[in-house]
Amino acid sequence: MTGPYRVDALTSESQQTLSMAIAESGTGIWDRDVPAGKIRYSAGWKAILGYAEHEIGDEIGDSYLRVHPDDLEYVKATIQAHFDGRTDAYEVEHRIRCKDGSYKWVHSRGRVVSRDARGAPLRMIGTTTDITALRTVSDQLRETADLITNLTNEVPGLVFQYRMPPDGPARFSYASAGAREIYELEPWALAADARILDALIHPEDLPQYHESLRTCAAALTPWHLEYRVCLPRQGLCWRQADARPQRTADGGTLWHGFITDATEHKRIEAELRESATTDGLTLLPNRRHFMAQVQTVLDRLAQRDSDDCVALLMCDLDHFKQINDRWGHAAGDAALRHFASILRSELRAADLVGRMGGEEFAVMLRGTSMTSAITFARRLQHQLAATPFVVESGERAALALSIGITLMHAVDGSAEASLIRSDRALYRAKRNGRNRIETAP
Known part of the structure; x- marks a missing residue:
């Protein structure tokens, strides 16, 4: 072997070992x-x-x-x-x-x-x-330097050795062929000047990147970091770095580590976070997320002992079951999305809406008195009546809305307590003829 960045021809035995060590991920x-x-x-x-x-x-x-x-x-x-x-x-x-x-x-x-x-x-x-390949590689790295180089150059990711001396710039003393995929750099270029990464790491993540290495070097704790890179060919991607530091004889720090592509994992995580807080049908916040936000506002009211007005509305589409029975559940789903769209169009940036389940929706209006909340509720009813819902057959399905309103108070024990009051007002609106607005103190 002529250098640490070149894969020499493997012997038959090494090829067999490599085949056993690395499996397709x-x-x-x-x-x-x-x-x-x-x-x-x-x-x-x-x-x-x-x-x-x-x-x-x-x-x-x-x-x-x-x-x-x-x-x-x-x-x-x-x-x-x-x-x-x-x-x-x-x-x-x-x-x-x-x-x-x-x-x-x-x-x-x-x-x-x-x-x-x-x-x-x-x-x-x-x-x-x-992760079988990575676990196998981890075991095989302990055997010989020759096998290490050959294996790491085949691993989907960047295996590296990074040195930070007491004085002078840090450098990569080893970089596998994975540098081409992880950073779109030749291994020798990365080893020649580690500062080349400063132009590739996302500007918002670069300070954290350097600070995490300094902190790791000081405490000799494992290095783990997820950060973004901006690459000429791949564009914006996520990378995950893991390494273990050790102190060198001259007082510097030496890391052995691995950097992988975390872009797909981050995308899946984002989808999981969204699905945990969003109603899949209407794309509005779900009940759990809505109630958490209401609780946050209530806690702030209690901490400030404030007289700020926050209105909480419970809305229910009247006779919704008739739509499902006459035109089917697909039409019912479309009606819910139709109303959700109207709700969004009437809200301010500071307000919040959520689907509570079925045909029930809740709205939180910040800085809103009872009078203003009633005005909002009437406008919502008017907009629903003025924007007819049309099913696929071309028929119009009449939609009406019952609304219960209450004001949140700093002394409310929980978000549920406020919601119960507005829910009771909504029940009165339904009981008294529907398409009505009722209030609770």
Whole structure:
């Protein structure tokens, strides 16, 4: 071998070792129905284990049978901790049995995206990534320098050695061929001048990038960072860096680490966050997110002991069941989206709306008196009446709206207390003939 940045021809034995050490990585998606004990897998997930589309069922009990016995309790405990709300997400590395009886290492992460009124989990969505290649590479790196270079140049990611001397600039003393994919740089260019990365790392993330390395060097704690890069060919991408530092004889710091492409993981995480806070049909905030925002406003009122007026409205589409019965549920869904669009058009930037379930919606109006809230409610009814909903057949479906209004108070014990008052007012509006506005103190 003539240098650390060149892959020399491998011997037959090395080629065999490399083939065993590195497996093609992939990511699959799963969707779990918690109460039903069912879990659906994407075709990519099944392919990771070597199964065809029809060869894996959806019983959650069967999924646990594929987990390595030594990892099973850890996996279950991690899931339960997320179900109980003790963690923001579920994330675990474990072994799983393939169709041929062998085991692969996988990295699974997910999040509960819906819960019932008591907080029990209903639905959980996540991803599973085959990390067998990376685990195998980690073991093989301990063997010989020659094998290290050959293996790391084949790994989908950048394996690196980074030195920060007591005096002078930091530098990459080793960079694998993955530099071409991770940074669109030749390994020798990255090793020649580490400052070349300053032009590629997103300007908003660059200070954190350098500060995290300085903090890691001072405390000798593992380095973990997710950051964005702006590349000529790939554009804006996410990268994840992990490394372990050690002190060198001259008082400097040496890192051995790995940088991977985290763009797809970040996209999935963003989708999971959105699905956890957004109603999928209307794209309005869901009940849980809406109530959390109301609670935040209520807490601020209580802290300031303020007389600021915040109105809370409960809205219900009258005779909504008749639309479903006459034109079908697809028309009912379209009617809900129609009303959601009207709601959005009437709100100010400081206001908030959420779908509470079924045909019920809630609105929070900040800096709004009862008189102004009633005016808003009448305008909403008028706009709904003036903007007819037309089904696919061309027929017009009449929509009307019952509304209950209350004002939030700093002494309210919770957001639920305010919501209950407006809900009672809404009930009176429905009971007294519908298409009405009722208020509660």
